[in-house]
Amino acid sequence: MNKDKFTALRINRNAVGSFDRELQEMRLSDLPPNEVTIRVLWSSLNYKDALSADGNRGVTRRYPHTPGIDAAGVVVASVDPDWEKGDEVIVSCYDLGMNTPGGFGEMIRVPGRWILPRPPGMTLRESMIYGTGGFTAAHCLFRLLELGLTPDRGPVLVTGATGGVGTFAVAFLARAGFKVVAASGKPESAEFLERLGAEKVISREAGKDRPGRAFLRPRWGGVVDTVGGEYLAAAIKSCRYNGVVACCGNTAGADLPLTVYPFILKGVTLAGIDSAECAMERRKKIWDKLAVAWRPDNLEEFAHEITLTDLPETIDRMLAGKTRGRYVINLSR
Ligand SMILES: NC(=O)c1ccc[n+]([C@@H]2O[C@H](COP(=O)([O-])OP(=O)(O)OC[C@H]3O[C@@H](n4cnc5c(N)ncnc54)[C@H](OP(=O)(O)O)[C@@H]3O)[C@@H](O)[C@H]2O)c1
Structure with missing residues (x-):
């Protein structure tokens, strides 16, 4: 050059x-x-x-x-x-x-x-295998843990599971001991997601909302949502009592058609994740997790x-x- x-x-x-x-x-x-x-x-x-x-x-x-x-x-x-x-x-x-x-x-x-x-323990190439997608998945887990999510609170749903953020979210959650349910629009990727640590793979369709209902069957202790829109609405409505939801993406849409009832009657927490302006001190802590503790084999x-x-x-x-x-x-x- x-x-x-x-x-x-x-x-x-x-x-x-x-x-x-x-x-x-x-x-x-x-x-x-x-x-x-x-x-x-x-x-x-x-x-x-x-x-x-x-x-x-x-x-x-x-x-x-x-x-x-x-x-x-x-x-x-x-x-x-x-x-x-x-x-x-x-x-x-x-x-x-x-x-x-x-x-x-x-x-x-x-x-x-x-x-x-x-970060020590990571090559430059590996840092870009993670990139912002992997960093954001780790940021979601970091936030869910800060909010007190533990594996005994129930399975954790990951939406957009085959995406850059979704694949790492599945792997990090599984490694941290959570039962992971991966929702994906690509049925042919089920085996791949199971290899990453998903206990179960459901179709994207199965995660669709049923408008007009304030609640759906309670299933999730936690959620990492990368798609937004009606899938995020459905995930929030399907949280168990005190469920925690990390919201980071909008590939399915930016609207959130919802009532306040999951929050005021079931204590659900919706946590926004922004990696772009994340403070450097917090950023370093998350990269250190990526280098060692949460690094997939x-x-x-x-x-x-x-x-x-x-x-x-x-x-x-x-x-x-x-x-x-x-x-x-x-x-x-
Ligand atoms: N908040 C932040 O700081 C931050 C940082 C990074 C990324 N993001 C956002 O997170 C989202 C995911 O990013 P990414 O890099 O992982 O993208 P990506 O690799 O394109 O993955 C997105 C996944 O979403 C699913 N999907 C795609 N179109 C969809 C649709 N119309 N309806 C429902 N699901 C759909 C697909 O997964 P399946 O086929 O498996 O369903 C796709 O693989 C984006 O919105 C991105 O802007 C936010």
């Missing part, structure tokens, strides 16, 4: 108002004037990246743009005394890949306070390795709900 030039997947708005994706040569001077310049070796694909690549204004306001909310690599220059050339680092969330050029480029330049040193099974060239087609499949697990992007070749 020429020292001044690098390749990035750029999203451009075209003449008819839709968005094109193409690999382009960029210059370091195209990057924003932040403190730390990083050579990206690994990135990963998240649903939010697919939305950014599709021109979603809720994620990215300005185009042309380089998505990629996750990046792992090596510092090449820094004016922040906390970081120096050669440091191995992770940047995930904050504004990376949203309105700041992200990890789908071979170089990024970010504020020093966004950076995390590579079969971490490689969660990821498909792809390159920048494979991204446009993989993004289309993700937007169509046809991907499974995590997609780790090798930018080191």
Whole structure:
């Protein structure tokens, strides 16, 4: 790679108002004037990246743009005394890949306070197998445990179970001793989910709401919901007494058609999970869990390795709900 030039997947708005994706040569001077310049070796694909690549204004306001909310690599220059050339680092969330050029480029330049040193016990590649999806699954479990969820309170439902967040949620919960019920729209993935630790796999349809009813059959001690909408409503209505629900996603919709009764008559807690602005101290604690205590033995099974060239087609499949697990992007070749 020429020292001044690098390749990035750029999203451009075209003449008819839709968005094109193409690999382009960029210059370091195209990057924003932040403190730390990083050579990206690994990135990963998240649903939010697919939305950014599709021109979603809720994620990215300005185009042309380089998505990629996750990046792992090596510092090449820094004016922040906390970081120096050669440091191995992770940047995930904050504004990376949203309105700041992200990890789908071979170089990024970010504020020093966004950076995390590579946690001991984890390679840069492994950190991107987790990426924001794995981090968010761990964040959900972290929050459910803070709220007092224990395995004796009943099974835990994971919705969108074959997704990047869902697969890790299944694995982490199973490892922590919970009985996991995985809800998925992909019947062919049942065996995969069982291998990750799900005790039972139910169809996405089975998790649909029955509008007009304040409660459904009480089943769940806890829930990790990655899809939102009527599936989240149904999950809340199906909680046992004092059930706890971590809500982190909206692939099925952002509305929540619900009454207050599950909360005021059954003591259900709905906990919002935001990984983007999660405080650095909390972030470090969760990454440390990922490095050792919650690390699945079969971490490689969660990821498909792809390159920048494979991204446009993989993004289309993700937007169509046809991907499974995590997609780790090798930018080191
Ligand atoms: N709050 C945060 O900080 C945070 C962080 C990361 C991600 N997220 C959000 O979490 C969600 C999941 O992210 P991800 O990266 O895991 O995405 P993903 O890999 O695309 O997985 C989403 C899964 O949802 C299910 N699904 C897809 N379309 C659906 C539909 N129309 N109705 C119901 N289920 C559907 C599919 O699983 P099945 O086929 O198995 O049902 C799919 O694999 C996204 O909304 C993302 O924006 C939030």
